[in-house]
Amino acid sequence: xxxxxxxxxxxxxxxxxxxxxxxxxxxxxxxxxxxxxxxxxxxxxxxxxxxxxxxxxxxxxxxxxxxxxxxxxxxxxxxxxxxx
Numbered sequence: 001x002x003x004x005x006x007x008x009x010x011x012x013x014x015x016x017x018x019x020x021x022x023x024x025x026x027x028x029x030x031x032x033x034x035x036x037x038x039x040x041x042x043x044x045x046x047x048x049x050x051x052x053x054x055x056x057x058x059x060x061x062x063x064x065x066x067x068x069x070x071x072x073x074x075x076x077x078x079x080x081x082x083x084x
């Protein structure tokens with residue numbers, strides 16, 4: 001899977017959880033989930049679960065702690081896919 005495909009897939013997951021005051025166009029690779037996108041911790045857990053399903057990977061608590069930005073999520077997804 002190409003990086004752009006992974007990014008678009010991740011973006012599709014994230015946009016479901018965006019609050020009304022944040023637009024899909026606000027999502028970029030440097031976006032911080034909580035600070036820039038106003039995603040709360042409960043929704044972040046939902047995003048992690050959806051990422052696991054979408055990419056058929058398993059994320060550990062450490063992975064969730066490190067997943068602060070969209071770029072972080074992409075790096076973690078890449079690492080998990082490489083382990084398969």
